[in-house]
Each structure stands twice: as structure tokens, then as C-alpha cells.
Amino acid sequence: MQPSPTSGSGALTLRTAHTSEVSGDELAAAHAMVASTFDEEFSAHDWEHALGGMHVLVHDGTEPVGHAAVVQRRLLHGGRPLRTGYVEGVGVHRQYQRRGIGGMLMTEIERIVTAAYDLGALGATDAGAPLYRARGWLPWQGTAAAFTPDGIVPTPEDVQFVHVFPVEGQPLDRTGELVCDWRSGDVW
Template sequence: MVELVTIHTSALDHATRHAVRGLLFEEFDDMTEEDWEHGLGGVHALVREDGVVVGHASVVQRRLLHAGRALRTGYVENVVVRADRRGRGHGAALMEALEAVVRGGYELGALCAADDAAAFYAARGWQPWRGPLGALTPRGPVPTPDDEGEVSVLPGTTAPDLDGRLMCDWRDGDLW
């Protein structure tokens, strides 16, 4: 039996949290502790097959600066489907659940996608950011040109200028 659930980080039991963390570290050879932390504190979507977690994604709140405003942004993190369960619609189900959260609670959705996932997100209405990117760091604003072409947004109550500057808030590890 396949089950999709959404749940806040605070309601994840120890076994589920451990299963999600294990899945992420198993599927991504470049996964870090900071990456794991980035996906906590918001809403998780989980796909379970016969009680086993085979897919996960989360959305957390961040502040992105654009056109002189700090936008309340639902930032998608830690999207994964177990390799032997891909191609069954689990990724689409995870994203559909989180997109509903983004549209219902945020001005904007955003994510940083690996090259091989960009077409998947584009087909769902996520728009690649074309303008310059940057981050507000403890030393002030800095450009993040290495992330250009990887960030996509899902307009919510705000329709951004995709050619304008977009700045993310500070965090340890990968900024985007």
C-alpha cells in the first residue's frame, strides 16, 4: 500500500526522522549534516510503501530579498525518492503536497535543483531564476554566481521579476 502524508518536523517520531535521514544519506553521496538541517523546521511530505519511507521532501520558511522586499518564502529542501521506487509518480506526489503548502502559506516558493531535476520542476510550473543571485552573509551581501541557473521559483502571491536580483538569507552550508 502506498501512503502520502504531510507532517511538521515537530511531529516526526524518532523512527521516521531516522528513516528519512538514512534515505537522504543513502541516495545522495554529497549529503551533509548542514543539508539535513536545512530541511528541518517545516512541513515534510512522505511517501511510504507498506510502511517504509521511500520518498521525502520538505518546505521550510526562508526570507528572500527581491525588489526591495523581504519575501516570506517556502523553500523546498531534501527532495528524494529511493532509486528503486522512481518512475512511479512519488516525486510528483511529494511536490504536489508541498506546492499546496507553498501556495497556501507563502508569497513565493523557491528551490535549488540539480541539473538532472530541472526539467521535472519546470514541468510543474517552477520558473528558473534568470537574474543575479546573492546572499546576505555576516560580512554583508555577496554574489553567489555558482548557483545561477539552479534556482527556480514558484510564484505565489508575489509575481517576481525573474531577471532581477534575488538574495537569500544566511545559513551554514550551502546558501541556496
């Protein structure tokens, strides 16, 4: 069942807060909204990956109609560990899509990435990739792998989804190898 905004005030507000500053009810509402945009193909692990960092929320009244999060991960590239702002849980309520809310979310996410990280990265869906690419996120052209309990394991099935947002002054060879840290669920 898809949540439906009830307040409909027409005045959209943007809020940025750490997970610790977002109430359980607001997180639950954001989770339900994001999950509904993925036709319920949004696992518990997917939501867990969005927690522990900064949330960007767009509200119509009190209802979240847009959400994105950026969490810190370590990616290895060219022998260097990069403090990476990894984007998770991006979604806009179906009734609010194509109104610029995705751009509002990403503008704030990109501000956070540029101010606090060596690199921005995300795993794009087919539907989301055009938005990210139009904003300067670049598809990874090299190889991808993950640090796992068994060592570094190639993840060739994921490389087509990986996009990066280079931060000025940080060297980046998009044809090289990018290795992500280990986590449960989808590693990218």
C-alpha cells in the first residue's frame, strides 16, 4: 500500500538532520514513502544502509514526500582509502515526482558531500541514473569490488550502477578499480 500525503499544504520544506535528530515516527514515514517508490523492492538492508548519517527530507506539511541520505563509507581507489559520502534511500513520493524535488534533495546531498568528503558515490537505479548524470554524477568505467570476509571480491554485476561525484582537488581515475567496504545486503 502506497502512503498518501495527507496534509497537502502546498508549501514544501527542506530539512537536513542526522539520524539521531529524526524522530522514530518521521523515519518510519520516510522509510514507507521510499519503499513505495521502489514497488516494495526496497529491503530492510536498503533502509539500514540509509541510517547513521545525514538525512535530507522534503515535507509537504508534516508528511515526507522526498528523502535522501548520505552516510560515510570507505572506498579504496588507487591505493588510497577515500572518505566517501555514499548516497542511500533516495525517493520521491509518486504524486510529487517530476516537480523538482529530486533536484532539491540532490542539491543538499551534493553540498554535504563537497563540504565533508573526498568523494561522493551511489548505486543508481535505471530510473534514477538520468537525474544523477544530469547533475554531474559520473558512471564508473573501471572495475568494482568489495572488501569481504574472504578478502577483496570483484563485483562486476554492480559496476554498471556505480556513479561517483568527484570532489575538487581529489585525484580520480574512473577507469581504475573502486573497492567498497563490506556490509550486509547489497554492497553497492
